[in-house]
Amino acid sequence: MLESHSSTPTYRVALVIQYLGTHFHGWQRQLQQRTVQEEIEKAISVILGYHVTLHGAGRTDAGVHAAAQVAHFDATGRIPAEKWATVLNSYLPKDILIRASAGVSNSWHARFSAAYRRYRYTLYTEDRPNLFVKPFSWHYYYAPLDEALIQAALKPLMGKHHLAAFHRAGSKRKHSWVEVQAAECYRSGSFLHIEIQADGFLYGMVRLLVGMLVEVGSLERSLSNFTEIWTYQHREKVKYAAPPQGLCLLRVGYSDFPFPQEVWYDTLPKLVFS
Numbered sequence: 001m002l003e004s005h006s007s008t009p010t011y012r013v014a015l016v017i018q019y020l021g022t023h024f025h026g027w028q029r030q031l032q033q034r035t036v037q038e039e040i041e042k043a044i045s046v047i048l049g050y051h052v053t054l055h056g057a058g059r060t061d062a063g064v065h066a067a068a069q070v071a072h073f074d075a076t077g078r079i080p081a082e083k084w085a086t087v088l089n090s091y092l093p094k095d096i097l098i099r100a101s102a103g104v105s106n107s108w109h110a111r112f113s114a115a116y117r118r119y120r121y122t123l124y125t126e127d128r129p130n131l132f133v134k135p136f137s138w139h140y141y142y143a144p145l146d147e148a149l150i151q152a153a154l155k156p157l158m159g160k161h162h163l164a165a166f167h168r169a170g171s172k173r174k175h176s177w178v179e180v181q182a183a184e185c186y187r188s189g190s191f192l193h194i195e196i197q198a199d200g201f202l203y204g205m206v207r208l209l210v211g212m213l214v215e216v217g218s219l220e221r222s223l224s225n226f227t228e229i230w231t232y233q234h235r236e237k238v239k240y241a242a243p244p245q246g247l248c249l250l251r252v253g254y255s256d257f258p259f260p261q262e263v264w265y266d267t268l269p270k271l272v273f274s
Contacts, residue, residue, distance in 0.1 A: 008076040013084050014104045015040075016264045017069040020095040021244065022135055027060045027069070036060075036096060040071070043091035048075060057110045057252040058117050058201065063244030065136065067268035068099070070252045072110045099267070102258040116181055116253045118197040120268060121210045122246045126190045133271050137191065138210075138246035145192055145217035147185045153216045153226050154183035154194075165230040165238050168204030176202055176233075185213070191271050192217075195250065210242035 017040070025033035029041070037054050045051045057070040079087060081103030088098045124130065124137040125145060133139075157163075157180045164176035182197035194210055212229070215221035229237050248268055257264070 010074045010076050010106075011081060012072055012074050012104050012106050012108060013081045013101055014070065014072045014108065014110065014258060015085065015088075015101050016099040016259055017066060017071060018097045018099055018267065019066050019069065020135070021060060021063050021065040023095060025062045026064070027056055027058070027066075036066075036069075037071075039093060039096055040088070040098075041073075043088050044073060044075070046091060047079070047087060048077060055110050057114050058249065059203075060249055061204065061207070061244055061247075064247045064249070065245075066249040068251045068264040069249055070110045070114070070254075070264070072104065072108065074106075100259050100263045104258055108256070110252075113254055113256070114252050115255055116197050116199055117201060118182070118195060118250045118253070119201070119206045120248050120250045121194045121196075121206060121242060122248075122271065123192040123194075123214070124190060124271070125192055133191075135245055136248070136271065138243050140192075140214060143218040143220075145214065146219070147187050147192060147217065149219075149223065150185040150192075150194065150213045150217040153213055153223055154185060154196075156227050157183055157230070161230070162233060163202060163205065163230060164233040165235050166205040166208040167202040167235065168208065168241075173202065178202060178205070185217075188270055189273055193270070204241060206247055207241040207244065208238050210246075211240040212238060214242065 019036050024036050027036045029035050029038045041054050052073045054071050054073045060066055082101055084101035085098040122137040123140045124133050125140055127141045129139055160179040162176050163178045167176045179199040185194045196206055212226055216226050250268055251264055
């Protein structure tokens with residue numbers, strides 16, 4: 001542990017982080033709540049001997065998972081940047097894993113340097129429940145879901161839109177503009193996957209969006225009504241959010257990312273039955 005760091009040069013470390021969100025109250029540090037940010041900050045502080053702030057690429061809600069969250073912190077000392085992953089993993093709980101670490105320039109920022117974030121939501125559509133998929137999916141068996149209708153509902157969302165209809169209260173963000181870069185719905189056996197990629201996401205956006213997309217896919221809501229609601233920002237008509245366990249932060253993209261693709265690009269296994 002370091003006794004003093006005030007006059008020691010700092011270097012910036014980027015992390016690719018995986019976590020199971022089941023027992024976390026989200027990413028962001030909160031009083032009297034277990035969060036991913038705080039657990040990692042505590043581990044870094046034990047190693048360095050002083051408190052550091054971990055800056056994440058985005059915030060996930062309570063119960064939401066991450067396959068490749070990205071964060072950075074500034075450190076002093078002799079631990080090489082690429083060794084931080086191994087060192088931290090020996091201090092962290094079993095539901096957090098640092099997949100890799102690397103040195104970045106002091107101008108690089110996990111949040112502000114990001115070009116996009118991508119989420120995947122998984123629904124399990126068989127009638128019978130299954131304990132082994134329950135932590136990672138929404139068991140939706142109430143009605144058949146038409147993935148073609150959900151895909152049709154997603155298509156008009158492409159581009160830059162004011163998506164206040166999918167913005168939960170409590171956010172400090174001053175606007176609701178989002179540039180949706182990719183959106184797709186596809187089926188894999190008993191599982192239905194919805195993936196959304198955007199330059200950034202509003203507080204609670206994906207779960208509110210999926211909640212309404214399921215209404216479209218089950219014929220409970222028409223395509224035209226769905227589009228009208230978000231186009232005219234009728235937030236009061238968006239009633240239900242999909243449960244958190246089906247949602248995972250799939251990846252964060254950068255133009256100058258220091259990690260090879262196999263570390264961060266597609267590290268979330270898809271649930272299948274053989």
